[in-house]
Amino acid sequence: MRTQASTGKIRxxxxxxxxxRKRFDVRTxxxxxxxxPSGYYAWLQEPVCERALEDVRFLRxxxxxxxxxxxxxxxxxxxxxxxxxxxxxxxxxxxxxxPPCR
Numbered sequence: 001m002r003t004q005a006s007t008g009k010i011r012x013x014x015x016x017x018x019x020x021r022k023r024f025d026v027r028t029x030x031x032x033x034x035x036x037p038s039g040y041y042a043w044l045q046e047p048v049c050e051r052a053l054e055d056v057r058f059l060r061x062x063x064x065x066x067x068x069x070x071x072x073x074x075x076x077x078x079x080x081x082x083x084x085x086x087x088x089x090x091x092x093x094x095x096x097x098x099p100p101c102r
Contacts, residue, residue, distance in 0.1 A: 014043045
């Protein structure tokens with residue numbers, strides 16, 4: 001068995017076993033991946049902490065916002081008419097009338 005394995009790697013291993021438990025035998029995967037089957041079954045029984053639930057909610061909200069922004073930008077770009085005129089080149093320099101922007 002492994003000694004001093006990090007919690008993140010063990011959690012990833014358990015998640016892999018959970019995702020593939022219908023294809024392969026759990027005990028065989030535990031033996032190959034060098035984790036204890038009792039640890040895997042104890043991990044399954046652990047309740048999900050509030051922080052993990054909040055992370056999932058935040059991630060779903062962020063994905064939703066990004067996808068909506070993508071749809072809005074696609075609609076906005078598709079509604080623009082192509083401009084055939086060439087815009088005059090203007091060199092940017094400090095404005096003498098207005099104070100500098102902060």
